Amino acid sequence: MNKATIAIDVGGTKISALLIQDGTVLERRKIDSVVHTNLDGLAEHLYQLCSGWIEQAEHLAIACTGQVRSDSIGFLSAKKQLPLQQQLNSLFKLPLTIINDAAAAAYAQFKLLQHAGLFCGKTETLVYITVSTGVGGGIMQNGQLVMSDDGFCAHLGHVTVPHQGRPVRCHCGRDNCVEAIASGTALAKRASALLGRSVSTAEVFALSDAVPAMAELIDDAASALTSLIANAKAWTGCQYVVMGGSVGVSALFYLVQQKLAQLPEIYQVTLLKPDNGADSDAWGVYWYSQRALNTNQLPSIQ
The missing domain is CATH 3.30.420.40 (ATPase, nucleotide binding domain)
Incomplete structure (x- = not known):
């Protein structure tokens, strides 16, 4: 059995997270977004959201609002760039996949x-x-x-x-x-x-x-x-x-x-x-992160 993947949808209004193992959701969590209120603290916010999950995970997959570059995220509405990838790597210490939420x-x-x-x-x-x-x-x-x-x-x-x-x-x-x-x-x-x-x-x-x-x-x-x-x-x-x-x-x-x-x-x-409704972004980045391993497999949606 594979270890789990943490899939997180970072939007402007809410942040939701799924702990997924072999295509099955083990647990869901959701909180209000801090993109418009505490953008500098976003990485720490995500880390706290996933407390207790990290030891079970082998991969972190993030769907994030904004301009997703290789080394930073540009948030147009806030007119600010954030080195989110580096911050997440330092906190989670897991392989990371990050793409735009849409x-x-x-x-x-x-x-x-x-x-x-x-x-x-x-x-x-x-x-x-x-x-x-x-x-x-x-x-x-x-x-x-x-x-x-x-x-x-x-x-x-x-x-x-x-x-x-x-x-x-x-x-x-x-x-x-x-x-x-x-x-x-x-x-x-x-x-x-x-x-x-x-x-x-x-x-x-x-x-x-x-x-x-x-x-x-x-x-x-x-x-x-x-x-x-x-x-x-x-x-x-x-x-x-x-x-x-x-x-x-x-x-x-x-x-x-x-x-x-x-x-x-x-x-x-x-x-x-x-x-797949509210979980579209999280499932999408999960499947995208798994594409090299499971090219022809589609996990069931919970």
Whole structure:
């Protein structure tokens, strides 16, 4: 029996960890993220989260928000780089695999669809979009995860799209990025400015039937995501697009689906929700870390 792998999903809102042995989850843990509150203490935070697991593990697999470089992580929203790999190596003293969280989710979904035979006789290309605190992305092109040395690759939230009205500035420095229009953070921020009080993302959706301005914000977000998907189809030739994240799987999903159906035929894709929900990122980086050992094996999902 192999020793376990610690698989951790580091997001902007939450951090979740799985202890996985031979494809079976032995234990789960979840805590609030410190990416926006104590970024310098992130490595120590992860180490404490995994207390009692490290002695059982032979590998550490991390799916992390941000620009994952070989020696550091760039956090755009915080405008800061962190030598997270070095810090984790010093604390855990385990072999480390680390990739972007949306890339991990893309890899997980690709493996599941591949296992189900959806790519049989077709180009093995998939685009994954996660809509939550921000808007992230991952691309599997011809069976390979698309990555780059500087880590700024497939960050689909920073693609600009047509937008009516005043330009919306994104924290990356450009106007009308999808993230600045369609993320949960953006919806809450724009709604709060319109209503003159603090509004949560959940409240934006709850008010949409009674307050036309909220419905317009959601429609605006859906239009931005639809444009992004049409662009992704043109770039990659993908047949499948998966839209996940807490905001992505809400009522917004069906609105995007309706808007996609109105596009010219050449832009048509099959829009899917993730198959393994909140654990997509952790499973994805686990499978990615195991790919050399278990190329043709797909662990069961718990």
